[in-house]
């Protein structure tokens with residue numbers, strides 16, 4: 001919600017994004033009323049400065065009302081995930097938006113890149129859905145990473161070889177076939 005009132009004086013600088021908000025002709029109460037969230041969101045959907053508005057609300061940690069098409073609860077969820085994923089609120093929002101897109105529009109490698117974050121010790125943390133789906137099939141994050149890394153489906157359970165919980169670096173994973181091959185003595 002821009003709260004734009006028309007009272008902002010013109011200056012020689014670029015006009016503020018608020019001057020282009022779709023809500024400036026609506027009663028601000030619409031954006032702060034629990035029963036009107038659907039209507040407020042519909043206005044936001046057609047707003048040319050939706051992204052700027054949402055970024056502003058996230059930056060300023062605004063608690064109340066619909067801003068950028070998201071309710072206060074939805075923005076709180078983004079901030080909670082941002083802490084959990086150790087990302088900025090804006091980057092978290094970007095990833096969540098990407099995750100909403102139909103998976104078939106992206107490759108498995110792209111989904112993987114968007115769902116992971118390098119961590120200390122050359123590990124890779126999974127920050128995407130706990131049950132990632134690709135083309136209608138659900139995987140565990142480790143299975144997903146294994147397929148991206150090896151270019152084939154795993155045989156048996158995928159396990160971490162680095163001992164770091166949640167690491168999904170493909171080089172730190174093995175499947176049943178690889179473990180079996182590693183334990184089989186080479187022919188003399």
Ligand code: SF4
Pocket residue numbers: 001002021022023024031043044045047048049050051053054066067068069
């Ligand atoms: S996104 Fe919604 S609340 Fe924000 S400026 Fe646009 S219409 Fe107003």
